[in-house]
Amino acid sequence: QLQLQESGPGLVMPSETLSLTCVVSGGSMSSGGYSWNWIRQSPGKGLEWIGYIYHSASIHYNPSLKSRVTISIDRSKNQFSLKLNSVSAADTAVYYCARERDTSGYSFDHWGQGILVTVSS
């Protein structure tokens, strides 16, 4: 049973960098046909896709966040990470990592439980 688990600080100061990690267990990230995504959810914006990484040479970001986002992968540790810099209160949200499969279209078939990140001084 594939599981994803987010971890990182729940409180980030304004203008600082938000850093989260998603550990994948019960399956290998090296299996083909999947990308690894970050999605966030806030009352104001609903569900917002942040970006995905397929492998180190294939990374795609939401243009609305592209200037502030970095997603990276460490296949040796079976995990991937999110960095969002220059955060503000608008970045307060529950952050999810999710696996996307590319069979019969693209869909998020496994999600982490989510982690609430609050941006506040």
Next chain:
Amino acid sequence: DIQMTQSPSSLSASVGDRVTITCRSSQTISNYLNWYQQKLGKAPGLLIYAASSLQSGVPSRFSGGGSGTNFSLTISSLQPEDFATYYCHQSYSTPWTFGRGTRLEI
């Protein structure tokens, strides 16, 4: 970006009812449309992918339809565990986008 519009935003129903939720995209997305169910405090879970394919393990009372710009999710006979929020999601072109959700309540 492709905008996804769900209706209604909330819906009151009873156990045993048949309910339909609709989702409209701002441009054609073929059948690249997925539906998710989210319960309070939990992550969304995949119900339907490619507009009408039932995700493994999802009860057959859930069904999806549509193509192009108009899509629907139908629950044939509501069960107590179906009261949740439902989201559509387009995977036709990035940035992937979601509808604002339909809250299904008693």
